[in-house]
Amino acid sequence: MNSAKKTADRLIKKYPNRRLYDTQTSSYITLSDVKQLVLDNEDFTVVDAKSEEDLTRSILLQIILEEEANGSPMFSSGALSQIIRYYGHAMQGMMGSYLEKNIQAFIDIQNKLTENSKGLYEGKPFSPEMWAQFMNVQGPMMQGMMGNYIEQSKSLFIQMQEQMQNQTKNMFGATFPFVPPVPPVDKV
Numbered sequence: 001m002n003s004a005k006k007t008a009d010r011l012i013k014k015y016p017n018r019r020l021y022d023t024q025t026s027s028y029i030t031l032s033d034v035k036q037l038v039l040d041n042e043d044f045t046v047v048d049a050k051s052e053e054d055l056t057r058s059i060l061l062q063i064i065l066e067e068e069a070n071g072s073p074m075f076s077s078g079a080l081s082q083i084i085r086y087y088g089h090a091m092q093g094m095m096g097s098y099l100e101k102n103i104q105a106f107i108d109i110q111n112k113l114t115e116n117s118k119g120l121y122e123g124k125p126f127s128p129e130m131w132a133q134f135m136n137v138q139g140p141m142m143q144g145m146m147g148n149y150i151e152q153s154k155s156l157f158i159q160m161q162e163q164m165q166n167q168t169k170n171m172f173g174a175t176f177p178f179v180p181p182v183p184p185v186d187k188v
Contacts, residue, residue: 010037010044014055020046035063094160102153 011023086095
């Protein structure tokens, strides 16, 4: 049995002139090329050529910014504003985890649909065109399903927040009697 380890991430160096150099192909690449690596599920790391600082997140955010500016954005201004409000907030870590888990749940649903659809199209997975056709027909049902999931997730998040408030009140209530009571969380 071959126990060869997976090769290390593809290394891309970013130079001061803002050019990206792919060390695997020994060539300069564009942000579009990096986007294609993401779409192809290739693992890569982007580092500053001089300082060796990891710039992967920065490059990924730059790709998202370009995608949001061109075509149809995925995030509304309101959603982006809400995300920004969580930076520096006590719940920042939980918000990141919450978003990550919801994106993973969406991916899991898509993978399950893809797996279940293989028999429909001669064992081939859905292409982007097939997904577009599927979503035109099944879109309302999918939105309803995702809406139910989001409502359940929202309820869970509110329960978690209430538990944290109660624990905080119980922990500090006797020690610090001057702490005002925590108002209940609005259930929308």
